[in-house]
Each structure stands twice: as structure tokens, then as C-alpha cells.
Amino acid sequence: MPYASNDDLPTPIRRRLPEHAQDIFREAFNNAWRTYGAREPYRREEIAHRVAWAAVKKSYCKVGNDWVPYNW
DSSP: OOOSSGGGSOHHHHHHSOHHHHHHHHHHHHHHHHHHHTTOGGGHHHHHHHHHHHHHHHHEEEETTEEEEOOO
């Protein structure tokens, strides 16, 4: 299901990701949910999570236990 705000994200995501990364995750998840849901409704949530994590990983990398933005 789409997330209305970052407070609606699963607890592990809220704990691990910085606020900006949560925004990226939520927006990518919601977009993927709308886009790919019609084609493969039985895989909708799985696909949306994969797309959301891929979007986060374009701007953030994991260093130890922390997600930090890339320094371009």
C-alpha cells in the first residue's frame, strides 16, 4: 500500500534511513506501486520495495550501520 508520510513507513526503514532518504524511498515506492501494480498485482509490493531501495541507493550508501549521502 502507498505511504502517505514518512511516519507510515515500516519501522526498520524509519530507524535506518535519514529523513531525506526516507522521502526518496516513499516517493519511489508510491510511484512504483501505481506504475507496476496493474501489470503484476501479485508482486506489487515486492516490486515497489525493490524500486524504492534502488532509488535510495542512487543517492546514499551504507557505511557500517549508517546510510550516508554520496559526496559527489
